[in-house]
Amino acid sequence: MTQRSSQPVLATAQPARHPSPTVRAQALAHLIFERPDIDKAERFLLDFGLRLARRDADCLYLRGTGSAPYCYRIEKSDEARFVGFGLTLASRSDLERLAQLPGASTIEPLSTPGGGERVRLSDPSGFLVEAIHGQQPVEAMPHRAPLPFNAVDEEPRINATQRPPIEPPEIIKLGHVVLEVADYQATCAWYTEHFGFIPSDVQVLPDGSPAVTFMRLDLGDTPADHHTLAIAQGFMAAYSHSAYQVVDADAVGMGQRVLRERGWKHAWGIGRHILGSQIFDYWQDPWGDKHEHYCDGDLFTADQPTGVHEVSPEAMSQWGQRMPKSFTKPVMNPAAVRALLRNLRRSPDLTLRKLITLARMFG
Structure with missing residues (x-):
């Protein structure tokens, strides 16, 4: 693959864009969680800025303003x-192609908001992927315009003040999801081969082996978010975080104020990422799962080459608080210990040396 930087060099085959993927996903549609307390989950997510779309007896659906x-x-x-999570497809024929893959479900009708049809698949790390087509959009909700910014060379705001509303920030859309996996090579290859994801940037360890891949949708000449899916080398399959777009930096800051005042646990921020450039702020839900507010992310077309960079805590943000050690610290319960030992024996991507290197870098 073409690389945007000459150093360092990838020592392994993945990640790389596939020349002829099964389909090309068009959007990240939704995330799927299981929770023992739906009411508690709803309280956090409403404070975070999502809106209620529908509530059934044992299932809750939330949306942004889009x-x-x-x-x-x-x-x-x-x-x-x-x-x-769910991925949106361009045509029903895409569903038909995916339904032919080993382990895929048949095409099934959907009773979820928006309807449509789906094919269910499991990626090499065991995460469910719902490929959907025919889901009907809903009317977008109004949201406030970005606040006018008085810059040095342009001052649009005269005789007016900045007073963003003190309320949960309006989330426009789900932006991306980040996963940790033991089988890094196989999982990256599966998403590039079957859904057409393009590696935007790869972070590598000192030996050149990849540790994190930021992947975007292949929308051709239409700009796509720097990453819709990111995959990080870990010792087991796990959710890292998900990210939600808000209108501007004041919305990110107001989100921090509101969530702090309502007693939720902060994880990291505010800062600006290096890879993707987003202004970010991370919060934990009642079960410790991280959710990110962001604005001002990079947009790439399909012809943008892949960048390769050294991985380190300093490579995570341009400014703001250094990434705390707690941000990447796994929960070492008995199930996690069993997964660690099992995957050290089984996974071709996981070695004791690699785990030690990652532990030294991120505490």
Whole structure:
């Protein structure tokens, strides 16, 4: 693959764009979580800035202000768990092609908001992927315009003040999801081969092996978010975080004020990322899962080459608080310890040396 930087060099085959993917996904449609307490989950997400789309007896759907009928689904369960996510396709023939893949479901009708049809697949790390087509958009909700900014060379705001409303920020859309996996090579290859994801930037360890891949949708000449899916080398399959776009930096800051005043737990921010350039702020839901407000992200067309960069805590942000060690610290319960030992024996991507290197870098 073409690279935007000459150093360092990837030592392994993945990630790389696929020359002829099965389909090309068009959008990240929704996330799927299981929660033992739907009411508590709803309180956090409404404070975070999502809107209620529909509530059933054992399922909750939330949306942003955009035209997507929902972007967040919570199913009632005894345990808290991230299940997977949905990807929107361009045509029904895309669904038919995916339905032919090993392990894929048949084409199924949807009763979720917006309707349509889906094919269910499981990626190499065990996450559910719902490929959907025919979902009908809903009417977008109004949201406030970005606040006019008085810059040094342009001052549009005269005889007027800045007073953003003191309320949860208006989330426009679900932007991206980040996963940790043991089987890094196979999982990256699966998404590039079957959904046409393009690696925007790759972070590598000192030996050249990839540790994090930021992947965008292939929308041709239409600009796409720097990453819709990111995959990080870990010792087990796990949800890292998801991100939600707001209108401007004041919305990010107001989100921090509101969530802090309402007693939710802060994770990291405010700052600006290096890869993707987003102004960000991260918060934890009642089960410790991280959710990010962001604005001002990079947009790439399909012809933008892949960048390769050294991984380090300093490579995570341009300014703001250094990424805290708690941000990447895994929960080491008995199930996680068993997964660690099992995957060290089984996964070709996971070695004790790699785990030690990552632990030294990120505490």
